Amino acid sequence: MVLKMDMARRRVLLGLPWLVGLALTARHLWAAESPPDRARVLSILARRLFPHRAVSDRAYLAAAAALLEHVEKSAPLFAAIADGLRSLQQASPGDWTTASEQQQLADIRRIESSAFFAAAYQHLLTSIYRDPEVWRVIGYEGSSVEHGGYLERGFDDIDWLPKE
Amino acid sequence: MSKTFSLSDSSVVVVIGSGAGGGTLGHELARQGIDVVCLEAGPRQEASEFVNDAEEMTARLTWLDRRIGVGDTDANFPVFTCKTVGGTTVHWTATALRMQDHELRPQTTYGKIENTSLIDWPLSPEELAPYYDRAEDKMGVTGTHGIPRLPESNHYKVLKAGAKRVGYQHFNTGNMAINSEDRDGRPACRQIGFCMSGCVIAAKWSTLYTEIPRAEDTGHFELRPQAMAVRINHDADGRVAGVVYIDKDGVRREQKARAVCVAGNAIETARLLLNSKSDLFPSGLANRSDQVGRHYMRHVFAGVAAIMPGPVNFHRGTQQAGHVQDEADHRPERGFSGGYQIEILPFPPTSLARLVSPGGWGDDFAAIMEKYNHFASLLIQGEDFPQADNRILLHGEERDAYGLPLPVVRYRDHANNVALRRHGVAAARKIFQSLGAERIFTYPLKSATHNMGACRMSERPQDGVCDRWGRAHDIRNLYISDGSAFSSSSSANPTLTIVALAIRQAEHIAKEISAGRM
Ligand SMILES: Cc1cc2nc3c(=O)[nH]c(=O)nc-3n(C[C@H](O)[C@H](O)[C@H](O)COP(=O)(O)OP(=O)(O)OC[C@H]3O[C@@H](n4cnc5c(N)ncnc54)[C@H](O)[C@@H]3O)c2cc1C
Numbered sequence: 232m233v234l235k236m237d238m239a240r241r242r243v244l245l246g247l248p249w250l251v252g253l254a255l256t257a258r259h260l261w262a263a264e265s266p267p268d269r270a271r272v273l274s275i276l277a278r279r280l281f282p283h284r285a286v287s288d289r290a291y292l293a294a295a296a297a298l299l300e301h302v303e304k305s306a307p308l309f310a311a312i313a314d315g316l317r318s319l320q321q322a323s324p325g326d327w328t329t330a331s332e333q334q335q336l337a338d339i340r341r342i343e344s345s346a347f348f349a350a351a352y353q354h355l356l357t358s359i360y361r362d363p364e365v366w367r368v369i370g371y372e373g374s375s376v377e378h379g380g381y382l383e384r385g386f387d388d389i390d391w392l393p394k395e
Numbered sequence: 396m397s398k399t400f401s402l403s404d405s406s407v408v409v410v411i412g413s414g415a416g417g418g419t420l421g422h423e424l425a426r427q428g429i430d431v432v433c434l435e436a437g438p439r440q441e442a443s444e445f446v447n448d449a450e451e452m453t454a455r456l457t458w459l460d461r462r463i464g465v466g467d468t469d470a471n472f473p474v475f476t477c478k479t480v481g482g483t484t485v486h487w488t489a490t491a492l493r494m495q496d497h498e499l500r501p502q503t504t505y506g507k508i509e510n511t512s513l514i515d516w517p518l519s520p521e522e523l524a525p526y527y528d529r530a531e532d533k534m535g536v537t538g539t540h541g542i543p544r545l546p547e548s549n550h551y552k553v554l555k556a557g558a559k560r561v562g563y564q565h566f567n568t569g570n571m572a573i574n575s576e577d578r579d580g581r582p583a584c585r586q587i588g589f590c591m592s593g594c595v596i597a598a599k600w601s602t603l604y605t606e607i608p609r610a611e612d613t614g615h616f617e618l619r620p621q622a623m624a625v626r627i628n629h630d631a632d633g634r635v636a637g638v639v640y641i642d643k644d645g646v647r648r649e650q651k652a653r654a655v656c657v658a659g660n661a662i663e664t665a666r667l668l669l670n671s672k673s674d675l676f677p678s679g680l681a682n683r684s685d686q687v688g689r690h691y692m693r694h695v696f697a698g699v700a701a702i703m704p705g706p707v708n709f710h711r712g713t714q715q716a717g718h719v720q721d722e723a724d725h726r727p728e729r730g731f732s733g734g735y736q737i738e739i740l741p742f743p744p745t746s747l748a749r750l751v752s753p754g755g756w757g758d759d760f761a762a763i764m765e766k767y768n769h770f771a772s773l774l775i776q777g778e779d780f781p782q783a784d785n786r787i788l789l790h791g792e793e794r795d796a797y798g799l800p801l802p803v804v805r806y807r808d809h810a811n812n813v814a815l816r817r818h819g820v821a822a823a824r825k826i827f828q829s830l831g832a833e834r835i836f837t838y839p840l841k842s843a844t845h846n847m848g849a850c851r852m853s854e855r856p857q858d859g860v861c862d863r864w865g866r867a868h869d870i871r872n873l874y875i876s877d878g879s880a881f882s883s884s885s886s887a888n889p890t891l892t893i894v895a896l897a898i899r900q901a902e903h904i905a906k907e908i909s910a911g912r913m
C-alpha cells in the first residue's frame with residue numbers, strides 16, 4: 232500500500248513544475264519509507280558494481296552514505312532510489328544484503344536499465360574512485376603539490392620499455 | 396596599481412572575456428597606453444587557492460550555465476570552457492602549436508570538398524609568423540626560441556617507444572606553454588600532474604597570473620570580475636558605443652566604449668552578437684550577411700587508452716607533454732584531407748572509469764580499474780572543416796539566470812572527420828600494440844574543448860563576420876578577439892594562434908586610435 236501511494240505521489244510530483252519545495256518533499260517521502268537498511272543495501276550494490284577485493288567495507292559504506300545524503304536534496308532522485316531499493320529488496324526473499332552474491336548480481340542485472348541504476352551508478356562510481364583507499368589499490372596517488380610534485384618522485388621511473 | 400574607469404568614460408576599449416584572447420588583448424592594449432575595461436563573467440580565483448583535485452577544480456572553474464547540444468555532440472554539455480578570471484587558460488593543458496602554412500590556406504590546399512564552407516585565411520603565413528614568435532616568447536613555449544623542452548615523463552616515454560617502433564620520426568615532449576626552467580617570474584614545472592586543475596605553482600602560462608596582473612600594473616586596465624556582458628549597444632551611425640552587463644550584485648550597467656572586443660570563447664561570442672539585435676541589426680550585431688554563429692568548428696577528437704604490460708603511472712607529470720607529428724600533414728592517399736596530432740592525455744580515476752568502459756561494472760570493470768597505473772592514453776586531434784550549418788543559435792524559449800536565451804550548439808561530423816578519426820584511432824592502436832598492450836580502448840570525446848569559427852575572418856563580407864584584423868565587416872569599432880575569428884581549424888591546438896592574433900590585433904587597434912580613426 233505504501234508502495235502504491237508512493238507511486239501515485241511520485242507521478243504527481245514529477246508532473247509538477249520545479250517550484251515544489253524539493254528538499255522538503257524529499258524528506259517527507261523518505262520518512263514514509265521504512266526499508267531495513269538503505270545504506271547497507273547501497274553499499275552492497277556499490278561493492279557488486281565496483282568489486283575491489285582489497286578495499287574494505289568502509290569505502291563502500293561511505294559511498295552509500297554519500298549517495299543517501301545527496302538523495303535527500305532531490306525528490307526525483309529520491310523517488311528513483313526508493314524505487315530501486317524496493318525492487319532490490321523484493322527481488323530476494325528475506326534480506327537482500329545477505330542473499331548470495333550470484334543472486335545479488337542477477338538482481339542488479341535485472342534493474343540495469345532503471346532510473347535507479349543510472350543515478351546510483353554515477354554517484355557510487357564518483358565516490359568509489361575518489362576514495363583514497365581505492366586509490367591505493369588501483370595505484371593512483373592523488374594530490375601531489377604538497378610533496379613537490381613528481382619531479383623527484385618517479386615521473387620518469389619507467390623501467391620495462393624496450394631498449395633500442 | 397589597478398585603475399578604475401567610470402561607466403560613462405567612452406574613451407575606453409571594452410574587452411569581453413579575460414581568457415587567452417581577452418586577457419592577452421587587454422594587456423597588449425594597456426601596455427601601449429590604451430585604457431581598457433575588461434568584463435569577465437567569472438570570479439577571480441588565485442592560483443594559490445587551487446587544489447590538486449580534478450573534480451573539485453572542475454566544479455570551481457567550469458562554465459556550468461546550461462548550453463544545449465544538437466547533433467554529434469553531448470546534448471547537455473556540448474562544450475567545455477571555463478567561467479573564471481583567466482578563462483580556459485586556467486584549465487588548459489598548454490600545448491602551444493603553430494598552424495602549418497598549408498593549413499592557413501585550406502581551400503587552396505585541399506581543393507573543393509563537398510559539404511564544407513572552406514575558405515583560405517585572409518592573412519598569409521608570413522604575416523602571422525612574427526606574431527607567433529611573440530606569442531611563443533610571451534608564453535615561454537618549450538622547444539622554441541632556445542627554451543628547452545620539458546623532461547621526458549613515463550607517459551611520454553611510452554609514446555616515444557611506440558612511435559619509434561611504428562616508424563614515426565617526429566616526436567618530442569611538445570611545444571608547451573609550461574616553464575621548463577624558471578622564466579618570466581614563474582617557476583619551472585615540478586611535474587605535479589594537475590595542469591587541468593589549474594597549476595598551483597603557476598609554471599603553466601595562464602592569463603590569470605601573467606597578462607592580467609601585468610595589464611593592471613600599467614595603470615591602464617580595469618578588470619571587472621563577475622560582470623556578464625549581455626548586450627552590445629551601438630549609436631545612430633551603427634558604431635558600437637557601449638556594453639550592457641550584469642554585475643556581481645545582479646545590477647544591470649552600461650559601460651561606454653570607444654571600441655568593443657569580444658573574446659568569450661566562440662559560443663559566448665556568437666551568442667552575445669546574436670543577442671544584440673537592434674533596428675539596424677535585426678538579426679544580431681554584425682550579422683548583415685547571416686554569418687554570425689556559422690562555420691563553428693572544434694577538432695576531430697578521439698581517445699585511445701591502453702593497459703600496458705608494465706606500470707606507467709600516467710598521472711605523474713605534465714599532462715600533455717608528449718606529441719607525435721608525423722600524421723599532421725596533408726596526404727590525401729590516407730583517405731581524408733588535412734592531418735592530425737597525436738598527444739598524450741592522462742585521466743584521473745573517475746574520468747578513466749567513465750571513458751574506457753561507459754556504464755561498465757562488475758569483475759571485469761574492477762580488473763580494468765585495478766590496472767589504473769598501467770594505463771597510457773592518447774588523444775587524436777584532427778582538422779575539422781567548416782560547415783555553414785554547424786553553428787551557434789539561440790534557443791527559442793529557454794533562458795539562463797541572466798534572462799538570456801540559451802545557446803544551442805549544432806554540430807555534425809563531416810564524412811572527412813569519420814575517415815580521419817578511423818585512421819587516427821588505428822595509428823594510436825598500432826603504437827600501443829607495438830609495445831605489447833594488454834587491452835586497448837577507444838572512446839569518443841564529445842564535449843568540445845577547442846571552439847573555433849562562429850565569427851570567422853574572411854576576405855569577403857558574405858563569407859564571414861570579420862576581416863583580417865578581426866574587425867567586424869559591418870562595424871568599424873567592433874572586434875572578434877578569440878578563436879571564433881578562425882577561418883579554419885587546422886590540426887593545431889588553438890590557443891597559441893588566439894594569442895598571436897590578439898597581439899596583432901592590439902597593434903592594429905593602437906594604430907587606428909593614434910591615427911584618429913577610432
Ligand atoms: C580541458 C581543456 C584543455 C585544453 N588544452 C588546450 C591545449 O593544450 N592547447 C590549446 O591550445 N588549447 C587548449 N584548450 C583550449 C583553450 O583553453 C582555449 O582555446 C582558450 O582558452 C580560448 O581562449 P578564449 O579567450 O577564446 O576563451 P577562454 O579562455 O575560455 O576565455 C573566455 C572568457 O570569457 C568569459 N565570458 C564569456 N562570455 C562572457 C560574457 N558574455 N561576459 C563576460 N565574460 C564572458 C568567460 O567566463 C571566460 O573567462 C583546452 C581547453 C580545455 C577545456
Ligand code: SF4
Nearest residue numbers: 584585587588590594
Ligand atoms: S605538471 Fe607542471 S604545469 Fe602541470 S600543474 Fe604541474 S607544475 Fe603545473
